[in-house]
Amino acid sequence: MPLLSPFDVEPMIDGRQSPAAMKVRRGVGRLMREMGLAVVPELILSCGRRADLVGIDGRGELMIVEIKSCLADYRADSKWHHYRSACDRLYFASLPEVGDIFPPEEGLIITDGYMAEIVREAPLQRLSATVRRSMTLRIAQTAARRLHELEDPSPRLSVPV
Structure with missing residues (x-):
């Protein structure tokens, strides 16, 4: 079951990801966790682009991982330049x-x-404090919204006034 959020434009898994891309996502996500990063898949950035995996470590350092499942996938997609x-x-x-x-x-x-290396x-190209703060808030809000949706997947019911 994909995690959806009324606050996110698109779900984490929306059918566009190939089985090969999902395989890469799983292995890399495990590596990122082993490295001490909290990982959020399919994070919509302020530019409107969607990063495949975003991780943040205990020092606030941010990592983006762009998944490419084949040569054709790499050649067809140049949006990764925006992630830098x-x-x-x-x-x-x-x-x-x-x-x-x-x-x-x-x-x-x-x-x-399963494993990644x-x-x-x-x-390392350090972000400005302003961008780091913005990205940290984006990660926290997205993760919290997705977690809450697992707990309460029903949309808010309107309350009569």
Whole structure:
């Protein structure tokens, strides 16, 4: 069951993600948790783009992971350039059979869907305090809304006045 929110434009799983992309998401999400990050999938950024995975660590450092399940997926999508301004580190993540087709200036994570490994560390490019605060609030609000929807998935009923 996908998590939906009346506050989010699109659900976390909306049918556009291929089985291969979901496999990458699972493996990379596990790695991010092991690294001490809290992970929010399908986060809508202030620019209106949707990041595949966003993680925040205990120091407030932000990581965005752009999932690419195949060469065609990478070639067809150039929106990832917008993500650089919303994170401290930007990674691509894919399956071993895709290979390293990604820009060498960005990080790379390879996964089999269960375990994942950072193959190339992403350079640290610190965000401004204003952007960091905005992203931290966006992550917190999205995560809290999704969690609340699990507890109470019914829409708010109108109360007679």
